[in-house]
Amino acid sequence: MRKLAGKLLLLLLGMLLVTILVSFTLTGFLYERLYVNSIKEExxxxxxxxxxxxxxxxxxxxxxWNVEYLNEKTRFEIFAVRNPRELSACVPFEIDYNALIGSKERAQLLDGQSVIDVGYEERFKRDLVSVVVPLLDEDRLEGILYLYYPLENIQELTENYALLWVLCIFLFSMIISVIGAKGVSYVINPLLEMKDAAKNISRGDLTSRVNVSSRDEIGELAETFNKMAESLEKEDERNKEFLATVSHELRTPITYIKGYNEALQMNLGTEIERAQYFQLISRETSRLDKMVNELLDMMKLETGNFHIELEPIALAETVRQAVDSFKSFAESHGIDVLIELNEDIIVQGDEGRIHQILHNLLRNSLQYMNGSGTIQITLDDSLSREEAVLTVSDTGIGIPEEHLPFVTERFYRVNKARTRSDGGSGLGLAIVSQLVELHNGRLTITSKVNEGTTVEIRLPLIVTEDG
Structure with a gap:
């Protein structure tokens, strides 16, 4: 940043130097255009x-004689002569008569136009403006009026104001320097603050923020930085929460498996109890397998390595198969499962992944039931007959409204308590959301606390010739 500040200061000094050079150039331009031209015109x-x-x-x-009298009263030198050669007796310098009035100039005089010339005169050590005015009698040149004036050089014009000129340049330089320093500080200080905050974040302090003191591009950059830091902090919190959830969920089945395995190795318990131990080990092994598969799916979805094979499928049959594999288990827990399917619905989909979507949704519905209740699955086409509409509704505990925008984010859990009975790893709906997106579909979740939740999935419909 110090290098950047130095570059900005050098830029300002360069601009100041250019300004001074331009002012000198402009002074010369004004000298020529205003002073010299005004003398010519006069x-x-x-x-x-x-x-x-x-x-x-x-x-x-x-x-x-009248002209000679006027010569004494005016600041210009003016002479009237019948022949240009008579000028040698009037002016204190040599005149080249041929150069003064050549053929071109003579034609110009005969046309009634004055001849103007500017040239350096050694006698005066400066430029001289001379004007020849014709004295015409009809078309004859009877004489001329010769006027001249030694020009003051630019140094003479400004010598009376030299001190003021230097003082103005000095004051202007000081003002530019002060304004430039403040401007550099205005630009650099927020960048330095962002650099320090970025270093803090790289060291693990994700709470580091920068002050937003303006609404310009620097202020927008600071706001963007703060939003980025906030996102990183939230992501870090979710990752920590996820790791804590996963470690807890993994520890529980591993503890069961280890404990019951040791009991079996020691031949503890009756034959019936030992059979139950085998069942518990099998159940907890399935939980571990499911969790590992979810983690692998999530990783593939986020890295773009998850592939699905889309083909025309009869969605009603796919839904029925998924529900049938779940129905007996739900009914054993006092949950009624109702289905209402339109058999004509055909979509472009991956049958295995649609099974996975339904499995996750039905498992969530069962998990958040408060005792007995109902899960209803319906399938129909939309009013526009362009989409298949699959809904999974339950009469469970519901989801608070403030949590609905976030339930499809990975690792998000409505209930932060990490128990085996009231929450999973927070990956189920995140996987469902991305699988639906891979099917070019839309996912909508509505819910009311203590009334239940409805998940609606809309997939592009393949219209058959009969439809």
Whole structure:
């Protein structure tokens, strides 16, 4: 960041230098355009005004004397001569008559136009503006008015203001430096704060945040950084919660398996009890297998390595098979399972993964039943006949409304208590959501506490020729 601050300061100093150079260039431009041009215009205007006193014919001595009188009253030098060569007696420098009035200039004078020239004069050590105004009698050039003025150079024009000029440059430089330093600090300080916060996050302090002190791009960057840090913190909390959940869920069946296995090895218990031990070991082994499979599925889904094979399937038959494998177990726990299926529904799907979706949903419904109740599965087409609508409804304990937006996130559990009876690993609905998405479908969950939950899945419908 220090390097960036140095670069910004160098940029400001460069801009200041460019500004000063431009000001000098502009001064020269203004000198040429304003001062020099104004002198030219004044000389031409003054000469043409004087030429109005010429009445034609030969240039009289009276006219020449009047011009000499005017010469003493004006800041310009002005002379009236009948022949340009007479100028040598009037001006204190040598004149190249051929250069002063050549053929081009003579044609210009005969046309009634003044001739203007700017050139360096060694006698005055500066540039000289000269103007030749014609004295015409019809189409004859009877004489000329010659006016000149030695230009002040730019240093002379500014020498009276040199101190003020230097002072202004100094003050301007100081103001630019102060504003630039504050501007650099305004840009750099939030970036330095973000750098420190990023270091804290890299060390594991996910609570680190930066202050948002503006609404510009820097402020938006700070807000984005804070949102990123907040997301990382939430993800970290979920991962910790997930690890705690998984470790607890793994520890419980492993403890059962280990304990009952040791009892079997020691020939403890009666034959009936030992048979129960085998059943418990088998049940807990199944739980472990299911959990490991869910973890593998979740990992594949998140890394994009999960593949499904879509083909036309009669969805009603697939749903019936999944429900039949679950129905007897549910009824043994006092749960009624009702199904209402449209046999004509055909979708593009992976039969095994749809089984998995239904298994997870039915298992959730059973898990969150409060005693006896009802689970209803319906399948029909939508009003537009473009989608198959599969719903799984239960009369369980329901889900609080504030939790509904998050229940399909991985590792999310409505009940944070990690017990074997009231919650899984938090992966079931997350897997269902992503499997439905892979089928180009939509998942909607509605629920009311103590009334039950309804999960609706919409899949693209394949319309048959009869449909």
């Amino acid at each position: 000389l031409v205007q003054y000469g043409e005004n004087v030429s109005l006193d010429y009445d034609g014919g030969d240039v009289s001595d009276i006219f020449v």
